[in-house]
Amino acid sequence: MRYNFQFDIVKHRRKFFALSIIITILGLLSLAIFNLNYGVDFKAGTNFDINVGQTTDQAKARDVLTQAGYTPASPPTIGGTNSDRVTVRFDKVMSQEDETKIGAAFKSAYGDQVSMEVNTVDTEIAREMGRNAIIAVLVSTIGIVIYVSIRFEWRFAIAAIVALLHDAFIVVSLFSIFRLEVNLPFIAAVLTIIGYSINDTIVIFDRVRENLRFAKLKTFQDLADLVNRSIWQTLTRSINTVVTVLIAALCLFIFGSPAIRLFSLAMIFGLISGTYSSVFIASPIWLVLKNRSLGSKAANAAVEK
Structure with a gap:
């Protein structure tokens, strides 16, 4: 029996992939042409x-x-x-x-x-802080990949890392396009966004894994129904979480001091991007990878017969 979806997320996955690719290309162009507007923390x-x-x-x-x-x-x-x-x-x-x-x-x-x-x-300290910021992001990302690989499987890990890089790059691109200052609070915001995004993604992946235990997957449509059902079963939780945190970030942005305003703005960008990637990017990527394994199993079964 097919699940009655209000919106078939999987069906429109190519549109979401295309949107993310377009934003990524625009961000790359902006970084290539304008670079980032580094604050005093990252330049002399x-x-x-x-x-x-x-x-x-x-x-x-x-x-x-x-x-x-x-x-x-x-x-x-x-x-x-x-x-x-x-x-x-x-x-x-x-x-x-x-x-x-x-x-x-x-x-x-x-x-x-x-x-x-x-x-x-001075110049040397600024360079060292820039290197340390990059190392911090890389180390946290590698740790997340290892964790997801152990807890789930490699397909989930690949989907999760793509979503994480997507979220971080979206925030960096927006700061480059709008010429917003990049400083140490910005790096703290990016690390916070990575943690928030992986948490949201894992909630969906956990439901996918739970539904896999009782599913009989023979066709792509069976797999698509499972992913759609898992997303919709966790969507209320995702919306409630992001709205709660977003309200706090908006209050900090509106009423907070200038010292934390850019941090709050980076959080706002990241929260929206993180929710989007968890629902519309990470799960569909896992679907594509999993579908290839289904195709391999079907081909092997045909050969055995």
């Missing part, structure tokens, strides 16, 4: 975190810097509405003299209560 530069002791705004902070003869890499950011914190980033390492002049300029505009914290990253 200096970051000033200034507490001016009174409510300020971006225009006034920019005027202070202009009058002092400095142009930051990006407009100064304010901690939020009625905030007294100003963050200024320069894409070069500032000297002690520059730091003193900037501090004096803000004290002249806001008073002696101004305090300032300066963080400088």
Whole structure:
């Protein structure tokens, strides 16, 4: 008896594959042409975190810097509405003299209560942090592949790793296309997304494996029905989970400080991409791989007869 689906996900798998391929190509083009907009964490530069002791705004902070003869890499950011914190980033390492002049300029505009914290990253440290970030993503990905291979089978592992790379690359591509700053919180967001995505994918895979125990698979349609049924049986759980986390990420993005705004935005991109890949990419890829084994079994049976 066929399962009565509201929407046949498997039937439209090629459309979802095509959409992901198109986004991937656009992301590759953007990275090739524009690269990423690296923050001070991944390139040499200096970051000033200034507490001016009174409510300020971006225009006034920019005027202070202009009058002092400095142009930051990006407009100064304010901690939020009625905030007294100003963050200024320069894409070069500032000297002690520059730091003193900037501090004096803000004290002249806001008073002696101004305090300032300066963080400088030189070229070698920036390169090392970039290497460590790549290693962290690779190690976490390899660990996930090993875990899925042991708990399930190699077909599930391949489908899971494709979905993980898909999610991470979608977030990276969007940050490249919209020229959003890539910093250490961004890497933390990518690692969080990888963990969330594999959790969502494994929930679906676990249901697929459970349904396999009672299924008699002879044709591709039998396998397609099993995958569709497994997805729909876990879809409510997936939607509830992503909506709950998405609300939290949106609140952080809207009401949080600028320091975590890009982290929140990366999480929003990743949550949407992770849910999409778990439902529309990972499971159909496993279906394609599994169907090949069914074809091999059928061919072997025919030869034996």
